[in-house]
Amino acid sequence: MVGFALLALLASVTQPDPTAARVLISAAAGPGLVVAVWECRWPRGYQRWLAGPSRRFGWRRWARRTWPVLARECGLSVQRNVRRRTWALARRTGRVQVSSTGTASEWVPPRLMNVLTSGDTLTLRVRARMGQTVEDLENAAPALAAAASAVSYRVRQWSPSVLDIALVMRESLAATADAQLPEPLGPDLTVDTVTLGRRQDGTAWALQVRGRHTLVVGCSGSGKGSMLWGVCGGLAPAVRADLVRLWGVDLKRGVEVMMGRHLFTTVAVTPADALATLTRLLRVIEDRGRAMAGVSRLHQPSPGDPLHVLVIDELAALTAYTDADTKREASRLLAEILTQGRALGVVVLACVQDPRKEVVGMRGLFTQTIALRLRSAEETRMVLGDGTAALAPAHRLSPAAPGSAWVVEEDGTLDRVRADYWSDGLVRAAAATFAALVVEDALVEDFAAEEHVDDQPDAGVTPDRDVASMGPRRTPRSGRQSRSSRTPRAGRPREAASSASGSSGSGPEAA
Numbered sequence: 001m002v003g004f005a006l007l008a009l010l011a012s013v014t015q016p017d018p019t020a021a022r023v024l025i026s027a028a029a030g031p032g033l034v035v036a037v038w039e040c041r042w043p044r045g046y047q048r049w050l051a052g053p054s055r056r057f058g059w060r061r062w063a064r065r066t067w068p069v070l071a072r073e074c075g076l077s078v079q080r081n082v083r084r085r086t087w088a089l090a091r092r093t094g095r096v097q098v099s100s101t102g103t104a105s106e107w108v109p110p111r112l113m114n115v116l117t118s119g120d121t122l123t124l125r126v127r128a129r130m131g132q133t134v135e136d137l138e139n140a141a142p143a144l145a146a147a148a149s150a151v152s153y154r155v156r157q158w159s160p161s162v163l164d165i166a167l168v169m170r171e172s173l174a175a176t177a178d179a180q181l182p183e184p185l186g187p188d189l190t191v192d193t194v195t196l197g198r199r200q201d202g203t204a205w206a207l208q209v210r211g212r213h214t215l216v217v218g219c220s221g222s223g224k225g226s227m228l229w230g231v232c233g234g235l236a237p238a239v240r241a242d243l244v245r246l247w248g249v250d251l252k253r254g255v256e257v258m259m260g261r262h263l264f265t266t267v268a269v270t271p272a273d274a275l276a277t278l279t280r281l282l283r284v285i286e287d288r289g290r291a292m293a294g295v296s297r298l299h300q301p302s303p304g305d306p307l308h309v310l311v312i313d314e315l316a317a318l319t320a321y322t323d324a325d326t327k328r329e330a331s332r333l334l335a336e337i338l339t340q341g342r343a344l345g346v347v348v349l350a351c352v353q354d355p356r357k358e359v360v361g362m363r364g365l366f367t368q369t370i371a372l373r374l375r376s377a378e379e380t381r382m383v384l385g386d387g388t389a390a391l392a393p394a395h396r397l398s399p400a401a402p403g404s405a406w407v408v409e410e411d412g413t414l415d416r417v418r419a420d421y422w423s424d425g426l427v428r429a430a431a432a433t434f435a436a437l438v439v440e441d442a443l444v445e446d447f448a449a450e451e452h453v454d455d456q457p458d459a460g461v462t463p464d465r466d467v468a469s470m471g472p473r474r475t476p477r478s479g480r481q482s483r484s485s486r487t488p489r490a491g492r493p494r495e496a497a498s499s500a501s502g503s504s505g506s507g508p509e510a511a
């Protein structure tokens with residue numbers, strides 16, 4: 001656009017004939033004007049069809065052109081002597097340097113096999129030269145990223161000698177994205193993954209839930225709530241179909257979990273209730289184990305025979321900051337759930353601020369970890385694994401971008417992501433729209449049972465099918481009770497009722 005404007009100015013200044021100048025100005029300014037209007041009126045289309053492709057073209061051209069210099073300056077090239085016979089040929093390509101003593105040498109970079117772009121990412125596919133390893137290429141990635149002014153980078157081994165170095169050229173995670181109320185489940189019921197936010201290349205980030213135990217680690221204010229509600233809110237339609245049951249443990253007086261109380265089958269806010277919840281889930285595991293032995297090796301959730309998700313807001317409150325007996329018992333029960341529950345359809349999502357072994361002794365039993373902002377490189381190593389502090393510096397995530405995290409992908413690569421933001425209002429709306437069909441009253445003393453089953457269609461599910469396997473203390477409510485058979489609570493708002501009547505009496509409103 002600036003180019004078009006300059007051209008128009010130049011035309012008006014240099015052209016003596018006013019008519020010709022006017023024609024030139026229109027010819028030069030016209031496209032600029034069109035582009036300007038396009039950018040202002042339809043920014044998405046402009047980015048998609050013009051700005052994005054031209055930016056990516058520029059990145060590819062830059063990479064191809066500068067590769068010999070880039071590789072040399074980043075320590076990837078080697079200098080070799082050139083035999084006299086090949087001088088002439090090599091000199092033509094400009095690679096040969098002749099010294100004053102008459103010997104000639106050239107810099108040999110690793111081969112740049114391909115240059116790919118997608119979204120905001122420029123990927124260099126590089127084959128290690130003879131005598132070089134992919135680790136050598138990997139070690140040069142930070143220098144390559146700095147030379148390209150990349151925001152961050154990630155590496156992925158393509159073959160034993162080929163490495164993809166993906167440079168993220170623009171920061172696409174700076175702006176907060178608000179989560180949306182999920183759509184009700186369609187006929188293709190699935191609970192395998194939930195979309196939590198965006199990756200650094202701008203694509204959607206989905207977390208595998210079924211068959212995984214997830215540990216979310218981040219210091220205070222890093223955005224653990226977004227991860228927790230991203231999973232619980234994302235699963236909400238499945239909760240409504242009784243394809244998933246959420247079991248909450250929030251020993252920080254229930255302040256977090258009580259916000260969406262109606263999504264949960266039960267919420268434990270005292271150590272005693274937490275132990276009872278863990279024991280109950282262990283019983284589910286035992287019963288399912290017996291039922292599945294010799295029949296299936298991986299539980300397949302279905303309405304009434306759901307995936308159970310144990311959601312723990314501050315794990316340390318259960319495993320470290322409580323009395324010795326509770327700590328010991330909670331750690332034992334949790335370790336059993338973590339080792340036996342995955343295949344039997346009982347998974348854990350736990351959030352914690354401090355990842356040290358003395359706080360989370362069973363850290364190694366979680367099958368995936370999410371590292372929000374951490375306090376030190378040492379913590380990054382604890383959460384994501386050895387050698388990750390440089391590749392995935394979670395301790396350098398900006399406090400100004402809560403919800404940002406580093407995750408380890410299926411193939412072992414590391415990626416930066418940012419969760420969408422769940423406001424209190426959205427959590428309440430999700431809880432009101434997709435309230436759980438089966439609620440466990442036994443653990444929570446005076447939960448206002450009737451409120452959340454209002455207006456619930458049966459949705460064709462059979463919530464009590466799994467109840468028999470849950471032991472005698474279970475007191476399910478299927479939501480089939482007709483409105484007329486219950487005592488009405490005139491004018492009492494649903495959220496206020498639920499939080500005011502939680503076992504601790506410390507719902508969000510009370511807090």
Ligand SMILES: Nc1ncnc2c1ncn2[C@@H]1O[C@H](COP(=O)(O)OP(=O)(O)OP(=O)(O)O)[C@@H](O)[C@H]1O
Nearest residue numbers: 176219220221222223224225226402403419420421
């Ligand atoms: N994904 C997000 N996008 C933008 N802002 C966010 C996001 N997640 C959280 N925030 C902001 O950061 C603040 C802190 O988030 P949150 O309460 O989830 O942190 P936390 O890690 O749970 O802290 P604590 O451990 O102290 O409870 C929130 O009040 C919110 O304003």
